[in-house]
Amino acid sequence: MPVAFEAGDSVLVTLQRAGLHPNHGGCLCAAGDCPHCLATVNGVAYVRTCQTLAQPGMIVESFPTDDYPHLPPNTQRGPTVSARNLHCDVVVIGMGEAGQAAAAAATAAGKSVITLDDKAGQEVVGIYPELMVVARTDTGMLHIHAHDEVVVATGAAEIQPVAPGNHLRGIVTPRAATHLAAKGVALGRVVVVESGGAVNLSTSPALNIVAHRKGQVLQFEGLDTLKAVVIQDDNGLSQRIECDTAVVGLGFTPRDLLVRMAAGLKVRAVGDAAREADLPPCPNAGMVCSCSSVSAADLQRVWDQGFHEMELVKRATLAGTGPCQGVVCVPHMRSFLATRTAAADPSAMPDITRLSKVQAPFTARPVVRQLTLGEVAAGAHHHATPRTGLDAEHRRLGAVMDRIGGWWRPWHYGNPLAEYWAVREAVSIGDVSTLGKMIVSGPDTLAFLERLYPTKVSSIAAGRSRYVLILDERGYVMDDGLICKDSDTRYTLTFTSGGSSHAEMWLRDWAEGWNMDVRILNQTMSLGAINVTGPLATQLLQRAGLTQPYKFMQHGHASIANVPCRVYRLSFTGEVSYELHHPVDQSAKLWRTLMTLGADLGIRPHGLQTLLQLRLEKGHVIVGQDTDFDSTPRRIGMEWALRMDKVDFLGKPAIERTNKTVLDKQLVGFEMSAPATFEGANIMYEGEYVGYVTSSTHSPLLGKVVMLGWLKLVNGALPSEVMIDGRLARRVDVPFYDKEGGRARA
Amino acid sequence: MPELKSLPFTRIVATPMALDATIWPAEALAFRAANDEVLLLASSLPTIADPHAIILPDSGFVGVWLSAEALQAIFEQHCEWALPATRPVFVQGAVAGIAAKLWLEAERGLLIVPAAYGHDFAERTGLA
Known part of the structure; x- marks a missing residue:
């Protein structure tokens, strides 16, 4: 149904003024602390309607009564959200009095300061290692990197009541009552209950307060909506008062979630965020954690099972793991555990609040606000898969591409069988640029390689290559490749595509460990490599400029198709093969020339599928x-x-x-x-x-x-x-x- | 939008002492990518006092010169680490999730990535 709103109204105020509740009930705080005003707004679930400005055309849906919010259809792609990285010395979160003072002090000390305030549309969702503060804004995510410290000045949240019926509509905190009344929301007959927290609603003369009592709420009565509240005073006398709204004051708990998730980081709380938490009465009945549907009876059940620590009770019940992240339930869990602990230890009675037995809240974890997947992914990138210098060529030829061995590689070009026969009976070219390629040079090169490889490196003549197994120190096969001797002090090594990224570290590690005087250059991404293979391979290369014959496992330099190449005669396919290593920016030129020159020889490119078949x-x-x-x-x-x-x-x-x-x-x-x-x-x-x-x-x-x-x-x-x-x-x-x-x- | 283009580097791997002692050509851009490695953009080669130095042309990198403003926009969106304030300066680190090298001058900068990642880098940063 359409509802009217005024500029500056939140969605919650808009709905309340229309007599609607964004969700199914529960005490409203109107301050972004509790989960009771959450709704799906414009298709995004778990939106805090009290913190969201109403906009024309906005669609607000309450959650299903017996289910989680519906996931959007998987055909609907959410918007991409950008992330902006900012750097400063100090981040101040919350710009109330304490936050302003902290920001001013840091500025006066010559620090660069970034301030964040949810009232300015900057909603902090977490603090991460290395002091990264992540905040949500209307225009994207902020990733703020603080070099010195983060100051949390987020104030304190009002403690919400736990009693039978606290899921009803019509229960509000004192601040919410003031806010809603000021916005013209009709709250009807109001009963004020001070349960340890002073309530002063004198600034809201529009409220129709029918009763103002000190005591504990025993029950909220009603079916969906509050009809009456039963209060027990300090003398133990109970009274039932009919009303439309109950305003319950139970004191405050610091909004310290961001501090509690930042153990070991330079994060400190100031102002009310650093205050001692008030302790509400021990909950004996009613919903303690509406996010995870944990009742007082559930707390008793896990207590009886032996879960007596905050962290354990959280895990046993899931209290505190929902949308409000424990803001509502933690005070009551602490009170419950302190009371039960004190009851088990009579010396701790009668004033449990003075005892160290009141346990600290559990560790908080990012995020403190629900995010869309787009917001979570903002600024994050997939691991990039490298592409050879022939990537565009493969795609132009219609290759089926896949990520194999850590690279984008052509699997086949549409006819793997024809590719196979081209290798066995004519000539074919394949992209082997992904092979690891290293140069080792220096006076200790031979000694280094002798110690590294299980072959006798000294018996390799200059201009010759040898296939080698690469072992780890436990004698297991780690990789394989070639050793190619360039000179007495320089060798070229090759590795498998998948092993090349590890190979450089492996070489450098052993060279350093053995104190070898060698220089190591990784050319894997700098050189393209094309395998020319098949009984007509030599004929094709002669057309392309190969002037001297190469023996099996011989290597040397040659200009092929006017591209400077390092030519390696070898074979992985079982046919005559030459690997042409060349500058990667000339791969396409070399490839196309070979394809042209080999057209009448029946040349075809072959993909990895064929190569694997041939080698097997x-x-x-x-x-x-x-x-x-x-x-x-x-x-x-x-x-x-x-x-x-x-x-x-x-x-x-x-x-x-x-x-x-x-x-x-x-x-x-x-x-x-x-x-x-x-x-x-x-x-x-x-x-x-x-x-x-x-x-x-x-x-x-x-x-x-x-x-x-x-x-x-x-x-x-x-x-x-x-x-x-x-x-x-x-x-x-x-x-x-x-x-x-x-x-x-x- | 400027495009990533192949950079005609000379890659030099030598002892740190030899690289420290090298007098680079006046017009050259010599990027010390590692203790034992320099990426050189120059029309002539200096003498390296290491007989075992590996000195090879290398077309394995692509790069683009961008204005300070354009760089700032890319860094804000894609770079989680703080850039040094000094100029000129050569720094290395992940940009848009890809290992990049940056040569930053007062009014402009050169962004360098391995050619094998050029496609992804351009796509992620809008340089495509």
């Missing part, structure tokens, strides 16, 4: 996919990559030790008929689990499924036939394709 036919291991955290060279069948006669290398002592144990499992090859099983499929032998598949593909060339998988030894031997995916599979030696390696070395 060759039985090449992918570290991280085929290996596990405990994969030793022996277990993956690659002891040939170790030179155990070296004096030392990283992981050698561990290898020597583990080699003395009985081999328990091994990474081996399997074949079976189509279709290919999924990677991760169980391997069974005589009904028992004996391993799992790590890589699986159907080989178009071989006409069968080829796999790698971990296989346990049974009675000291590897089973030769197993069941995979319910089908018979044979264990076979790898590689599956071109066992002599003649094609790659051609």
